[in-house]
Amino acid sequence: MDIGVTIGVDIDRLAASPAVFDFVELGVGAGSLPPESIDPERLDRALAGRDLLVHLPYSQPLTTYAPEVNDAIVAYQRRLLEAVGSLGAEKAVLHATSADRDDVAFRDVAAEQLRRVADAGREAGVEVVVENVGHQHRGLQLSVLGDVARETDTPVCFDVGHAYMEGNNAAIRRFLRHHGDRVSHLHCHDVRRRGDTHLPVGAGEVDYDLVSAELDGFGGTVALEVFTDDDGLLRDSAERVADYLGGEW
Numbered sequence: 001m002d003i004g005v006t007i008g009v010d011i012d013r014l015a016a017s018p019a020v021f022d023f024v025e026l027g028v029g030a031g032s033l034p035p036e037s038i039d040p041e042r043l044d045r046a047l048a049g050r051d052l053l054v055h056l057p058y059s060q061p062l063t064t065y066a067p068e069v070n071d072a073i074v075a076y077q078r079r080l081l082e083a084v085g086s087l088g089a090e091k092a093v094l095h096a097t098s099a100d101r102d103d104v105a106f107r108d109v110a111a112e113q114l115r116r117v118a119d120a121g122r123e124a125g126v127e128v129v130v131e132n133v134g135h136q137h138r139g140l141q142l143s144v145l146g147d148v149a150r151e152t153d154t155p156v157c158f159d160v161g162h163a164y165m166e167g168n169n170a171a172i173r174r175f176l177r178h179h180g181d182r183v184s185h186l187h188c189h190d191v192r193r194r195g196d197t198h199l200p201v202g203a204g205e206v207d208y209d210l211v212s213a214e215l216d217g218f219g220g221t222v223a224l225e226v227f228t229d230d231d232g233l234l235r236d237s238a239e240r241v242a243d244y245l246g247g248e249w
Helices: 013-017 040-046 067-086 104-124 143-152 160-182 210-212 229-246
Strands: 001-008 023-027 050-054 091-095 127-131 156-160 183-188 219-226
Touching: 001 050, 001 229, 013 023, 013 040, 023 219, 040 050, 067 091, 067 104, 091 104, 091 143, 091 156, 091 160, 091 183, 104 127, 104 143, 143 156, 143 160, 160 183, 160 210, 210 229, 219 229
Parallel strands: 001 023, 001 219, 023 050, 050 091, 091 127, 127 156, 156 183, 183 219
Antiparallel strands: none
């Protein structure tokens, strides 16, 4: 199990992040950090031997009602994946969103879009991992995401805090019990129902004991998505996650 840290879209922040982590997760995309603007040598210096994972554009929808727009979305994500693949990225996180998540008939469109983007990642040598964002108004619900990921053979980025916001600890348990075998990547942070999110692990209401129970022997990657630059808090969160998941850090 490798533990890394999310660092947003700033190469300078990447360079300043703790070197003790196994990898960094860098946000890429138009309007934030176009990958074609990244100097590979500068990136290599900033990584300082750590692996690179990326997060595809946060607000880019996965599906719309217009087939022509859906084609353009896939083409755009393909271009990004080819670019980050050439930079050495190993995984790319993709938000699972839909133009109408409550339209059962539209589920097949979402599945096809996910399949196409995941295939583009495979062609670029990058593992696309689809992230649960069902707490947002366009995010696919956990129950739908699990089925669609399995149907399309797409690995999952399970965001523990997002799942808690969608349906408390019961939602975390339910998803991991049914779809934990699809989880390749974790976003770990803590959260409180009143709206505090992306807290250090242990500072909120997420029951990480049940995460440990359902992901016994987890061997994927874990990104701390704790919104702080405090090295001590990041290290403490990493140690807590490693203890829960039975890894070493």
